[in-house]
Amino acid sequence: MSAGVPARTHRIAVIPGDGTGPEVIREGLKVLEAVRALEGFAVEIETFDLGGERFLRTGETLPDDELERLRRVDAIYLGAVGHPEVKPGILERELLLRLRFELDQYVNLRPVIRYPGVRTLIPSHGEGDVDFVVVRENSEGLYTGAGGFHRKGTPYEVAVQESINTRHGVERIVRYAFELARERRRKLTLVHKTNVLTYAGDLYQRVVDELAAEYPDVATDYVHVDAACIYFLEQPSRFDVIVTDNMFGDIITDLGAVIQGGMGIAAGANINPQGISMFEPIGGTAPDHVGKGTINPLAAIGALQMMLRSLGEGAAASRVDAGIRFACSKMHSMRAGEMGYTTSEVGDLVVEGATT
Ligand code: IPM
Ligand code: MN
Numbered sequence: 001m002s003a004g005v006p007a008r009t010h011r012i013a014v015i016p017g018d019g020t021g022p023e024v025i026r027e028g029l030k031v032l033e034a035v036r037a038l039e040g041f042a043v044e045i046e047t048f049d050l051g052g053e054r055f056l057r058t059g060e061t062l063p064d065d066e067l068e069r070l071r072r073v074d075a076i077y078l079g080a081v082g083h084p085e086v087k088p089g090i091l092e093r094e095l096l097l098r099l100r101f102e103l104d105q106y107v108n109l110r111p112v113i114r115y116p117g118v119r120t121l122i123p124s125h126g127e128g129d130v131d132f133v134v135v136r137e138n139s140e141g142l143y144t145g146a147g148g149f150h151r152k153g154t155p156y157e158v159a160v161q162e163s164i165n166t167r168h169g170v171e172r173i174v175r176y177a178f179e180l181a182r183e184r185r186r187k188l189t190l191v192h193k194t195n196v197l198t199y200a201g202d203l204y205q206r207v208v209d210e211l212a213a214e215y216p217d218v219a220t221d222y223v224h225v226d227a228a229c230i231y232f233l234e235q236p237s238r239f240d241v242i243v244t245d246n247m248f249g250d251i252i253t254d255l256g257a258v259i260q261g262g263m264g265i266a267a268g269a270n271i272n273p274q275g276i277s278m279f280e281p282i283g284g285t286a287p288d289h290v291g292k293g294t295i296n297p298l299a300a301i302g303a304l305q306m307m308l309r310s311l312g313e314g315a316a317a318s319r320v321d322a323g324i325r326f327a328c329s330k331m332h333s334m335r336a337g338e339m340g341y342t343t344s345e346v347g348d349l350v351v352e353g354a355t356t
Contacts, residue, residue, distance in 0.1 A: 009042040010311050013073040017051040018162055019285025020295040021079020027297035027347030028073055028077065028304040031323060034351045035316040045347045046073065047339040052083020052091055052285075058142055061094035063165045067102060075307050076103075076278035079300065098337025103277055105270035106169065106176070107176050108138035108249060109306070112236075112256035112266075113251035115328040120261050130259050132239035133184070135177040140169045140271055141200075165200040165245070167207075176273070177213045186218045187240035187327060191228045200245065206245070213237060228252055232259055253282060261334035264296025267303040269310065277310055279303040286336060296334055301350055319354040326339040326353025 013027070016022035029045070036043055048066060051171045055061055070076060076099070081091050099105075114120060114130035142163045150158040174190075181188040190208045194201030201313050205222065212220050223231060227247045231238055244252065257266035263283035270278040281299030301324060308317035327349035332340030339346060 002173065007040055007042040008032045009044055010306075010313075011046070011073045013043045013046050013048055013070050013076045015048045015050050015078045015081075016075065017079040017081040018053060018083050018287070019080055019287050021051070021285060023290075023295055023343050024281060024297040024300035025077065026078040027343060027350070030321060030344075030347050031301050031350050031354060032304055032308075034355050035313075035319045038319070038355060039313060039316040041313060041316070051081045051154050052086045055086055055091060056083065061091060062098055067099075069076050070099070071103070071276065073276060075311055076276060077304065077307060078278055078280040080281065082285040084287055084333075092349070097143060097145075099278060100270050103270075103272055103276050103278065105240045106137065106139040106172060107271040107273070108134075108136035108246075108268060109180075109271055110134040110136060110249070110253040110256065110266070110268040110282060111302075111306075112239075112260055114260050115265070115325050116287065117329045118261040118265070118331075118334055120259055122259055124234075125259065126234065126306040129237045132236065133180060133241050134249055134252065134256060135173060135180060135241060137169065137173040137242045137244070137246045138249075139246075140164045140166060141246030148228060151346070157215070162243075162350075163197075163200055163247075164204050165205070170203055170207045174204070174211055174243055178211055178218055178239050181218045181241040182215065185240040188215075188218050188220045189228075189239055189242050190220070190222045191225050191242050191244040192246070193225050194222070194223070195224060199334060204243075204245065217222045225252065225258065228349065229255055232256065252351075257282060261328075262296070262336075263299065264334040264336055264339075265298045265302065265328075267299050267306060268303075269303065269306045271310070279307040279310075292337075293344065294338055294339070295343050296339055297343050297346050298327060298334065298350070301347070320350070323350035323352070323354030 016025045090209045110338045111133045144164045146162040147160040192204050266282045268282040305317050306321040
C-alpha cells in the first residue's frame with residue numbers, strides 16, 4: 001500500500017464480559033492482530049466494561065449512552081456474560097438479550113461443524129458427517145419476555161410465558177435460511193413442534209411452504225425438534241441448513257456443540273444483515289476454569305472468523321479457518337482442561353496455522 005493511503009478500517013466493540021470471557025477474547029484479539037497485519041487492514045477497538053462484575057460494582061447492566069456507542073461500531077465481539085452472584089435473568093435479559101433485540105440481530109447463526117481430527121462423544125460420526133448450520137430466530141418466540149404472574153406467591157399462582165411469532169419475524173428468518181441454503185448444499189430443514197405448537201408451528205410451516213416456491217432449487221423438509229435431537233446423534237449428515245425458532249434453536253445448538261467436540265469450539269453470530277452484528281462463543285462464563293489457562297479459545301476464535309467474513313475480510317477469515325483447523329489437528333480434546341495445551345498456546349497454534 002502506498003504511503004498516505006489509509007488502510008480500510010473496521011471499528012470493533014469488544015465486550016470481554018465475565019468469567020473466562022476475557023481469556024478467550026484475548027486469544028481472539030491475538031489472532032485478529034496477526035491476520036490483520038498480513039491482510040493489510042486496520043481495526044479500531046473500543047473495549048466496553050459490561051457484565052456481572054460491572055453490575056455488582058455499579059448496578060448498571062447496559063447504560064443508554066453505552067448502547068448508543070455500540071450503535072456506531074461496525075461489529076461487536078463478545079466473550080461471555082453471567083456471574084454466579086447475580087440472580088439469573090438480570091444480565092441475560094438486560095444485557096445480552098437487550099443487545100440482540102435493540103440492534104435487531106434477528107438471525108442467530110450457529111454453524112455445527114466437526115473439524116478434521118476432532119474427537120467427540122459420538123464415535124460413529126465419520127469425517128465430514130457433521131457440517132450444517134442452525135439458523136435460529138433471535139428476536140421473538142419465547143424470548144420477548146411477554147407474560148407475567150397472576151396471584152404470585154399464592155396457591156393459585158399462574159405464570160404465563162408467551163411465545164410471540166410474527167409473520168414479519170418468521171418470514172425474514174426463513175428467507176435468510178433459504179438464501180443461506182442456496183450458498184450451501186441447497187437443503188433446508190424446518191425444525192419445530194408442529195404437532196403440539198399448532199399455531200406457531202403452523203405459521204412457520206406455511207411460511208416455509210410459501211417461500212419454497214421462490215426457491216425451487218432448494219429442497220425442504222421438516223423434522224420435529226425431539227426427533228432432530230436423535231438425528232443430531234444418529235444421522236447428522238441429513239442436515240444442511242436448519243431453520244428454527246428462538247427456544248428450540250437455543251436448545252439444539254447445545255447438542256450441536258456436543259457433536260462438534262464441545263462448547264469449546266462452538267461459535268455463533270447474532271446478525272442484523274442491514275446493521276450491526278455481534279459475534280460470540282455460544283458457551284458461558286465457565287466459572288470453574290477462570291484464571292487457570294484451561295479454557296478453549298477456539299469458539300471465540302471461530303466467532304472472530306465469522307466477524308471477519310461479515311466485515312468483508314474473506315481472506316483474513318480463511319486464514320483464521322486454516323488456523324483453527326491446524327489447532328484442531330494438534331489438540332487432544334476440545335474440552336476445557338483436556339486440550340493438551342493452555343488457552344494461550346491454543347491461540348498461538350491458531351496464529352501459526354493462520355500465518356504460514
Ligand atoms: C445462548 C445463551 C443465551 C440464550 C442466554 C445466556 C440468554 O444460552 O446464547 O445460547 O438463551 O440465548
Ligand atoms: Mn444457549
